[in-house]
Structure formats: structure tokens, C-alpha cells
Amino acid sequence: MPGGTDLTLRPFLWRAENLYPDTEIVSRTHEGIERYTYAEYADRTAQLAHALDAAGIEEGDRVATFCWNHHRHFETYFGVPTTGAQLHTINPLLPDEHIQYIVGNAEDEIVFVDPSLVEKLAGAAEDAVEFDDVEFVVMGEDVPETSLDPVTDYESFVANHETEYDWPELDEDQPAGMCYTSGTTGRPKGVEYTHKMLWAHTMESLSPGGIPMDDDDVVMPVVPMFHVNAWGMPFTATAGGAKHVYPGPSPNPEDLAHLIEEEGVTITAGVPTVWLGLMEYAKENDVDLSSLDSAIVGGSAAPRAMIEWFDDHDVELLHAWGMTEMSPIGSVAHLKAGLEEEPYEDQLKRRSKQGLFVPGLEFRVVDDDGNEIPWNGEDFGELHVRGPSVTTEYFERPDANEEDFEDGWLKTGDIVSVDEEGYIKIVDRAKDVIKSGGEWISSVELENSIMAHDDVSEAAVVGVPHDRWQERPVAFVVPVEGADEEALREGIYEMLREEYPKWWLPDGIEFIDAVPKTATGKFSKKDLREEYSDEDLFEGRAPEEAAPDDD
Ligand code: AMP
Numbered sequence: 001m002p003g004g005t006d007l008t009l010r011p012f013l014w015r016a017e018n019l020y021p022d023t024e025i026v027s028r029t030h031e032g033i034e035r036y037t038y039a040e041y042a043d044r045t046a047q048l049a050h051a052l053d054a055a056g057i058e059e060g061d062r063v064a065t066f067c068w069n070h071h072r073h074f075e076t077y078f079g080v081p082t083t084g085a086q087l088h089t090i091n092p093l094l095p096d097e098h099i100q101y102i103v104g105n106a107e108d109e110i111v112f113v114d115p116s117l118v119e120k121l122a123g124a125a126e127d128a129v130e131f132d133d134v135e136f137v138v139m140g141e142d143v144p145e146t147s148l149d150p151v152t153d154y155e156s157f158v159a160n161h162e163t164e165y166d167w168p169e170l171d172e173d174q175p176a177g178m179c180y181t182s183g184t185t186g187r188p189k190g191v192e193y194t195h196k197m198l199w200a201h202t203m204e205s206l207s208p209g210g211i212p213m214d215d216d217d218v219v220m221p222v223v224p225m226f227h228v229n230a231w232g233m234p235f236t237a238t239a240g241g242a243k244h245v246y247p248g249p250s251p252n253p254e255d256l257a258h259l260i261e262e263e264g265v266t267i268t269a270g271v272p273t274v275w276l277g278l279m280e281y282a283k284e285n286d287v288d289l290s291s292l293d294s295a296i297v298g299g300s301a302a303p304r305a306m307i308e309w310f311d312d313h314d315v316e317l318l319h320a321w322g323m324t325e326m327s328p329i330g331s332v333a334h335l336k337a338g339l340e341e342e343p344y345e346d347q348l349k350r351r352s353k354q355g356l357f358v359p360g361l362e363f364r365v366v367d368d369d370g371n372e373i374p375w376n377g378e379d380f381g382e383l384h385v386r387g388p389s390v391t392t393e394y395f396e397r398p399d400a401n402e403e404d405f406e407d408g409w410l411k412t413g414d415i416v417s418v419d420e421e422g423y424i425k426i427v428d429r430a431k432d433v434i435k436s437g438g439e440w441i442s443s444v445e446l447e448n449s450i451m452a453h454d455d456v457s458e459a460a461v462v463g464v465p466h467d468r469w470q471e472r473p474v475a476f477v478v479p480v481e482g483a484d485e486e487a488l489r490e491g492i493y494e495m496l497r498e499e500y501p502k503w504w505l506p507d508g509i510e511f512i513d514a515v516p517k518t519a520t521g522k523f524s525k526k527d528l529r530e531e532y533s534d535e536d537l538f539e540g541r542a543p544e545e546a547a548p549d550d551d
Pocket of ligand 1: 181297298299300301302319320321322323324325328354412413414426520
């Protein structure tokens, strides 16, 4: 006889409300810092649930957000799914066409929108049939002048409702959340998160192999709440009873530094660009990071120099890997017991890998013939994953399901090696791997090496067609201001020559102003290729000896 209740989000809210009623939730807004306690949070979440009922939202309906990281957005995180409705977080950086597509595909009933994003949403909604039956709620106390209709403000929406709500018993397989993947090609793919997936992800994250946090932590997710639930941190922090700090709309490094200092942040998380910004800022300004225990970096590979910089500031930079499809955390590069004894250089190498799988998940790595590769740190293949927090299908996309799932495994499209200790290391995205003369070249590794050069701010390496070798790598490099390009080109080749065989060296280095980015801030090699398709990519050639031998 199975016992207990279903695995849903409700007990996490219950725990925070009852065990930690006085713990704070702090939010940076346009008007300044707002703060309240879990007790007030729970009241407002109940009011929101009543307001949704009053607006006619029923179990299974989708409610969307178009917001940055703040307390009102966090109220929707529990207020929507614990009623039985589904929270769909929309990425406001997407092109209008994508926004129209996903609002129509998800059949959103209400969209909660930030005041600073009203204009952007109104632009996407104009003349778009997908928005015909949508209602809008502006995340503030007023509604700015807008063509969005019907529209109300959040504070009026939740006001005058009861602060107690009789949360229903829900089925763990019921969808609680939804997020579309940024996808560098094709239409965005919807991923639905059931209550069970989010419950499992929270427990995986809370475990020592994940990103553990508890009631003496102060957690600041810089990673946007529209991107896979800010890596699940609002749920994890609530389950752990931690204080939350939300950095609000478009925070700059100075905002982040202030929040860390003033709120005593102990755990934070963001993509490498965020931490590069903070590092730059710290060069010119006094920054006190003494409260920080760890900063999580993920979404793209963490440069080794970044890990070292944080070590020098007595902060553990934890490298994590994951995917929208995985709720999202898959692996974290904790050092295994005993490995702290290794020389520092070896530890750094290990910690700059994508890491060890979190408890609850399994993986396999298969080569082109479908055979599992040995764990020797050299062979590579495609990473497949499965587990209770990993989706088994896309929303209404049988075409993508066919391609991306196999026998219950999600095919990640990431090409990895696994070392003897089980640390995975991404050597490329499946579509980005450069195959030259039948041999693999990792563009990611080249990029990381190039980005380690002091005079390089960004670098992307793409494969370009080559008559003889099928493909050759070309590097697109953004130099730091004032760098001497000729000297830099020589310097990069000199560095690469020390690390890689000759045939790995890029055939050319193009200096550009910025690497184009996807809506989530990743390098968009597709756009890069398109932008430079007419250029002579072999300009800025490697010195003769860098080109592959003719034989
Ligand atoms: P997304 O679903 O937008 O979060 O993108 C997931 C993809 O981002 C993964 O499949 C990887 O290709 C890439 N990614 C995520 N984390 C990392 C990381 N730590 N290092 C390198 N690539 C990463």
C-alpha cells in the first residue's frame, strides 16, 4: 500500500511559512529596496491564489510571467502552481515572433508583466491573434500608458483577498511550470515541469552533491527567473528556509556588489558574463565579497581564470551544468573527498569541468555507433541523461521528441568526455564540433584557451567549410580596448601552439567588436556564421606553420 502524499511544491511553502516566518525576502525594485518576511510572503501568495480564482483561472490553465527577478515574480512561483494552475515564465529577451509563438502555443490566459517590459510586450502583442484572449497584470502599483488590454496593476489584483487559502491536494504528475528552450535553431520548444519534477529537482539541489542551502544562507539568484526558474533556486531556497535576495531589473555589477555586501549574500548564481562583469568592476572599486561562500556559474563553460579569481577572494566558484529540459541542474563540479590533496593546478582542471552528476540522475555517453565510451577523460560522445527531474518529451513537438529522446533518455546534444573519477567535461555542442580531416576539434576548448589571454574579452571559434579538410576552425576574437591586434594574433597562436597539436590551430583570427548572442546571452555561432558568410574568413591567417600539413 503506497503511503504519503504526492510530491508537490506545497510542503516547501508550508515549511518556510511555519518554521521561518521571520526570515526575509528582499527585492531591488525601481523604487528602491523592498523587504518582507516569509509570513507576509505566504499571506500575499494566498491572496494571489484567490485573485487567480476570481479571474476564472482553473486547474490546468496557464498563467505567464514576463518579468525580471523580484518578490512579486517570486509570489507567482508558489501562488500559481499550488492552486493547480501552471506557471509559464517567458523570456522577455526573445524576438517578438518567438513571444507570439510561445504565448499561442502555451495558450496563456494571463500575463504578469514588469512595468519596464510593458512596452516590449505591447509591441509583441500588437495585431497578434495569439494575444486576443489574454489579460495583463502589471507588476506594480500603477499601470503605465499602454495598448495592452485588459490590464490591471498587481497590487489592485491581489488586494482585498483573504490571506489564507485552502491549498488543494494535487497530483504529482500535474504540470506546475513551463519554459521554452532558447534553441539556436528552429522554433522554441516548450518544456513542462510537473510538480514531481520540481520536487525532485529541489531535493537533488539541496543534497550535498547539488547546491545545498539552509536557514543560515542568503541566496541571490542573478540568473533570470524566466530562465528555467532561475535554476530552481527560489524553490530550493524556500525549501531550505534561506533568506532570498532578488536583484531586480537588469542589475549591473555595482548593484550586485552592493546587494552582496549589504544583505550578506552567501550563495549566488549566474552565467559567466555576470561574473566577468563583477571581476572587471572589482578592478576599479572596492568590493567586499567576504559574506559569500559560493558563487554558482553555469549556462556556459567557466574559464579557469575565473575560478582562480574567486579562490583569491576566498569564494568557491562552483561550476554547474544543466539544461532547460532538466529543471535544469545536472552536474556540479564539487571536488570529491581526497581530491583536495591533489596539486592546486589539478584541482583547478577538475573544477573547470562540468562536474559530477547530482544525486537522483543517471547518465551515459555514447559514440556515433551507439556504444558507451570508456571513462578515460579522452574519448568523447553524446551525453544522454535521465531522472525524475528530466523531461521525457517536449510540449506538442513530436518531431523534436523523435530526435531528442531515445529509450527514455534525453539526448543532450552536448559532446562530453568523462574522466576516471566520473567528472564530465563538455568538449562541444553536437552541432558545433569541428571535424577536420575526419578528426574532432573542440571549438569550446580553443575558445576557453583564447579567452584566457589577458587582451581578449570574448572569443568564439566556428568551423568553416574547407575544400580539403571539410572544415577548419576560425576564431572570432573581441580584443580588450586598446590591444594591438597584430601582437595579439601572434600571442594567441603562441599560447595555442603550446597547448594543442598543430592541426587544431585556427586557420584565421578575425577581430570583431562583439560576439552575437542568443536571447539568453549565449554565443550565437549561427548568427556569427551568417554575419561573416561573405567575408574572407581566412584573412588574418595563421602563420604558415599553423595550417595543417598537406600530407
Ligand atoms: P539551456 O537549456 O538554454 O540552459 O542550455 C543548455 C545548454 O547550455 C547545455 O546543453 C550546454 O550546451 C550549455 N551549457 C549549460 N551549462 C554549461 C556549462 N557549465 N558549460 C558549458 N556549456 C553549458
